[in-house]
Amino acid sequence: MGKEKRELTGAEIFWECLIREGVEVIFGYPGGYTLPIYDALTKYQDKVRHVLTRHEQGATHMADGFARASGKVGVAMATSGPGATNMITGLATAMMDSSPIVCITGQVPTNVIGTDAFQETDITGATLPVTKHSYLVSDIRDLAHSIREAFYIARTGRPGPVLIDIPKDVQNAKTEFVYPTSPIVLPGYHPPRRATGEQVSRALEMINEAKRPVILAGHGVLISGTANQIRELAEKGNIPVATTLLGIGSIPDQHPLNLGMMGMHGKAQANHAVQNADLLIACGMRFDDRVIGKVSTYSPKSKKIHIDIDAVELNKNIKVDLAINADLAVVLRQIIPGVRVRKHAHWTRKIKEWIKDADRRDILNKKTDVLIGAQVINKIWEGTEGKAVVVSDVGQNQMIEAQYYGHDEPHTHITSGGLGTMGFGLPAAIGTSFAVKDREIWVVVGDGGIQMTISELATAVQENANIKIAIINNGYLGMVRQWQQLFYNARYVETPIYSPDFVKVAEAYRMPGYRVDKIEDIIPTMRKAQAHQGPVLIEFVVEKHDTVYPMVPAGEPLHEMVRRPHVPSDAKEN
Amino acid sequence: MQHTIIALVEDKPGVLNRIVSLFRRRNYNIKSLAVGPCETPGVSRLTIVTDENDSIRQNLVCNNLLKLINVIEVEDVTNVPTVIRENVLIKVQVNAQNREELKNIAKERNARIVDEGERSMILEVTESVGKIQATIDVLRPYGILEIVRSGKIAITRGDDRPEIKNGVAGRGTESSRATEQVNNYLY
Numbered sequence: 078m079g080k081e082k083r084e085l086t087g088a089e090i091f092w093e094c095l096i097r098e099g100v101e102v103i104f105g106y107p108g109g110y111t112l113p114i115y116d117a118l119t120k121y122q123d124k125v126r127h128v129l130t131r132h133e134q135g136a137t138h139m140a141d142g143f144a145r146a147s148g149k150v151g152v153a154m155a156t157s158g159p160g161a162t163n164m165i166t167g168l169a170t171a172m173m174d175s176s177p178i179v180c181i182t183g184q185v186p187t188n189v190i191g192t193d194a195f196q197e198t199d200i201t202g203a204t205l206p207v208t209k210h211s212y213l214v215s216d217i218r219d220l221a222h223s224i225r226e227a228f229y230i231a232r233t234g235r236p237g238p239v240l241i242d243i244p245k246d247v248q249n250a251k252t253e254f255v256y257p258t259s260p261i262v263l264p265g266y267h268p269p270r271r272a273t274g275e276q277v278s279r280a281l282e283m284i285n286e287a288k289r290p291v292i293l294a295g296h297g298v299l300i301s302g303t304a305n306q307i308r309e310l311a312e313k314g315n316i317p318v319a320t321t322l323l324g325i326g327s328i329p330d331q332h333p334l335n336l337g338m339m340g341m342h343g344k345a346q347a348n349h350a351v352q353n354a355d356l357l358i359a360c361g362m363r364f365d366d367r368v369i370g371k372v373s374t375y376s377p378k379s380k381k382i383h384i385d386i387d388a389v390e391l392n393k394n395i396k397v398d399l400a401i402n403a404d405l406a407v408v409l410r411q412i413i414p415g416v417r418v419r420k421h422a423h424w425t426r427k428i429k430e431w432i433k434d435a436d437r438r439d440i441l442n443k444k445t446d447v448l449i450g451a452q453v454i455n456k457i458w459e460g461t462e463g464k465a466v467v468v469s470d471v472g473q474n475q476m477i478e479a480q481y482y483g484h485d486e487p488h489t490h491i492t493s494g495g496l497g498t499m500g501f502g503l504p505a506a507i508g509t510s511f512a513v514k515d516r517e518i519w520v521v522v523g524d525g526g527i528q529m530t531i532s533e534l535a536t537a538v539q540e541n542a543n544i545k546i547a548i549i550n551n552g553y554l555g556m557v558r559q560w561q562q563l564f565y566n567a568r569y570v571e572t573p574i575y576s577p578d579f580v581k582v583a584e585a586y587r588m589p590g591y592r593v594d595k596i597e598d599i600i601p602t603m604r605k606a607q608a609h610q611g612p613v614l615i616e617f618v619v620e621k622h623d624t625v626y627p628m629v630p631a632g633e634p635l636h637e638m639v640r641r642p643h644v645p646s647d648a649k650e651n
Numbered sequence: 652m653q654h655t656i657i658a659l660v661e662d663k664p665g666v667l668n669r670i671v672s673l674f675r676r677r678n679y680n681i682k683s684l685a686v687g688p689c690e691t692p693g694v695s696r697l698t699i700v701t702d703e704n705d706s707i708r709q710n711l712v713c714n715n716l717l718k719l720i721n722v723i724e725v726e727d728v729t730n731v732p733t734v735i736r737e738n739v740l741i742k743v744q745v746n747a748q749n750r751e752e753l754k755n756i757a758k759e760r761n762a763r764i765v766d767e768g769e770r771s772m773i774l775e776v777t778e779s780v781g782k783i784q785a786t787i788d789v790l791r792p793y794g795i796l797e798i799v800r801s802g803k804i805a806i807t808r809g810d811d812r813p814e815i816k817n818g819v820a821g822r823g824t825e826s827s828r829a830t831e832q833v834n835n836y837l838y
C-alpha cells in the first residue's frame with residue numbers, strides 16, 4: 078500500500094483515522110471545544126454514525142456496552158471541562174472490567190492550557206488512574222499516530238479505556254495527511270503470549286494429579302475467546318467450572334460441569350467446591366474480594382494455578398503455586414493436549430449433593446401472592462428461550478439476573494462488575510443494540526438504577542434501539558436495604574426510594590410501557606414487547622423485602638454462606 | 652526494607668507523572684527518585700528507592716511499573732551486585748580558626764570543595780550512602796547550613812545491561828526485544 082497524501086484539518090484527520098479503525102458508530106455530545114470535529118462530520122456522515130446521547134456518562138456506557146457485545150473498540154466523545162468530567166464514571170467502569178473503549182475529549186487551545194480557561198479541565202490528569210493510557214495531542218503531526226496507538230492499546234493485551242484529549246487549535250490546524258502504515262511500535266508495551274515449557278509441564282502435573290479440581294473462569298475467558306477451550310479442558314479432565322460474575326457465559330448454563338457463579342452471591346455448590354478443592358485452575362480472573370471472601374480461609378486445601386495476561390494480577394490477592402503470565406488462548410492450546418481423561422467420580426458425586434440441597438431451597442418453588450424478582454428473571458429466561466443478551470444494572474436485580482437467567486453463550490451477559498456502576502444498564506444496552514442485531518436485548522434494572530440514567534430513554538427512542546427494559550421495582554435501593562436488614566438491624570435509612578409512574582414516563586418518551594404485578598401476566602406482556610420493533614419498558618412490581626441468597630457477608634469465609642431458609646417452612650423473611 | 656529499582660522509560664511528556672501517580676495510588680512510598688537521560692537517546696533512566704517490606708507488594712510495584720505503556724524495562728536490583736552512588740552538596744559554616752581543619756576533613760573524606768565563602772564553604776561528596784552519612788555526621792558540629800542530595804543512582808556490576816528478573820518468566824526475552832525495538836524505533 079502506498080502512502081496517502083492530502084492536506085487536511087485535524088478534525089478531518091480525526092474522522093479519517095476513525096474510519097480506518099473500522100469505527101461505524103460513535104456515541105457523543107457536542108460542545109464548544111469539539112465544534113470543529115462536529116463540523117467536519119458532515120463530510121463523513123455516510124461512513125460513521127454519530128449517536129447523540131443525553132449525558133456523556135451515557136455515551137461512555139454505550140461505547141462500553143457496544144465493546145462488550147461486539148469485541149470491537151467502542152468510541153465515545155465529549156467536549157472539554159464538564160463534558161470530559163462526565164466521562165469519568167464510564168472510564169472507571171471500563172477500566173475495572175477491561176473493556177476496550179476510546180474516549181475523545183475536546184480541549185481548550187494549546188496556548189491557554191494551564192490558565193484555567195473557560196471549560197478547561199486537566200482531563201488526562203484527572204483520568205490517569207482510570208485509563209489504561211491517555212494522550213494529550215498538542216501537535217497536529219501527532220494526531221494520526223496517537224489515534225492509531227490508542228485503538229491498538231485499547232484492544233490488545235488486557236483491554237481497557239484510552240482517552241485522547243484534542244485541543245481546539247489542533248482540530249483546526251492543517252497538515253499533509255499521511256496515514257501511517259508501518260507497524261505500531263511501543264517499546265514499553267508487549268502483551269505476553271506463551272507459557273514456558275516448564276510452566277506447561279508443571280500445570281499438567283498438577284492437573285493430572287488433582288482429585289478435586291475446579292476451573293475458575295473469569296472475564297478473561299470471554300475476552301480471549303476461549304469459552305470452547307475451557308469447555309474442552311473441563312470435559313476432558315471432568316473438571317467442574319465455576320465462573321465469576323463477568324465470566325458468566327464461559328460455559329453453557331445447563332452443562333453438567335457448570336457450577337455457576339461463585340463468590341458473595343454465588344451458588345452454594347460453586348463456593349463449596351472452591352473451598353473443598355485440591356486444585357484451582359484460575360483462568361482470566363483476578364480473585365476479587367467479592368469472589369474470595371476472607372483471604373486467610375480461601376480454598377485452604379488447594380494448589381493454585383493462575384493464568385492471566387496481566388502480570389499485576391498474579392499473586393496480588395491470593396498467593397498461587399503456579400503463576401502463568403500469558404495469553405489464555407495460547408496457554409490452553411499448550412495445555413489441553415496433555416490433560417488426562419479423568420472421571421473424578423467421588424468429587425462429582427459430592428458436587429451433586431450440594432446442587433440437590435441448593436435446589437431444594439430455591440425460591441422458585443415458593444408460592445407467593447406478590448411477584449418475586451427471581452420469578453420475573455426466570456420468566457424472562459423462559460420467554461426469550463435463554464437466548465437474549467441481557468444487560469443488567471447493579472444491585473439485587475443484577476444478582477438475581479446472574480443467578481436466574483441461564484446464559485449459554487459468551488457475551489450474552491453484560492454488567493458492570495468491578496465498579497458496580499448503577500445507571501450502567503440502560504445506556505450499555507443501547508450501545509449493545511448497535512452490535513447485536515440477531516438476538517433480543519433485555520435490560521434488567523432496579524427502580525433506583527433506572528433513575529440514574531433515565532434520560533437515555535430519549536436516546537433509545539431517537540435511535541429506535543430494539544431493547545426491552547425490565548424495571549424490577551421493589552420500592553427500595555434493594556441491595557443496600559438488604560445490608561441494612563442483615564447488618565444494621567433493619568434500619569432502612571434512606572433506602573426507600575420514590576419513583577415516578579414508569580408507564581407514564583415511557584409514554585412521555587413516546588415508547589410503549591407496561592406494568593406487571595402477577596406472574597401469569599409476565600409472558601403475555603413480554604410477547605407484546607417482543608412484537609414491537611424498538612424500545613419497550615415493562616415495570617415489574619415485586620416483593621419489597623426480598624433478599625438475595627446465598628450471601629457471604631463481606632470478608633467472611635466463602636463457605637459460611639447465609640442461606641435461604643428451607644422452602645416452604647419460611648413464611649416471611651422479615 | 653529498602654528496595655532499589657531501575658526503570659528505563661520513554662522520554663515523553665507526562666511519563667514521570669504517571670510513575671509518581673502510580674506510587675501514590677497503589678499506596679507505595681518513594682524514598683528517593685533520580686531521573687536523567689541514559690545511553691539511548693529518547694530513553695530516561697530512573698533509580699527509585701522504595702521502602703516496601705512485603706515482598707509480594709514489592710513484586711507488584713515492579714509489575715505495576717512495567718504495566719505503564721511508556722515504561723520499557725524494570726529491574727529490582729536490591730539483591731544484585733550493584734554500584735550505588737549519591738551526590739550531595741553540603742554548605743557548612745566556617746571561620747578563620749577551623750578553615751584548615753575543614754579542608755583536611757574534606758580531603759580525608761573524598762569531598763571536593765566547590766565553593767569557598769567568607770563564612771561558609773560548599774562540599775561535594777559522591778559516595779555510597781553510608782559514607783555520605785558519615786561525612787554529614789562529622790560536619791554537623793561545625794554547623795551545616797544546607798544539604799541537597801541527588802537521590803541514589805544505581806548501576807549493576809558486570810558486563811550485562813539490565814535484564815528483567817522480576818517479572819514472570821518469559822518477560823526476559825520480551826524485554827530484550829523491547830530494547831532492540833527501542834533502538835530501531837528511535838533512530
Ligand SMILES: Cc1ncc(C[n+]2csc(CCOP(=O)(O)OP(=O)(O)O)c2C)c(N)n1
Pocket residue numbers: 470471472473474475497498499500522523524525526527549551553554555556557
Ligand atoms: C452510582 C452508584 N451509587 C451507589 C451505589 C451503591 N448501591 C449499590 S446497589 C444499590 C441499590 C440499587 O437499587 P436499585 O437500583 O433499586 O436496585 P435493587 O437492588 O433494588 O434491585 C446502591 C445504592 C452504586 N453501586 N452505584
Ligand SMILES: [Mg+2]
Pocket residue numbers: 523524525549550551552553554555
Ligand atoms: Mg430497587
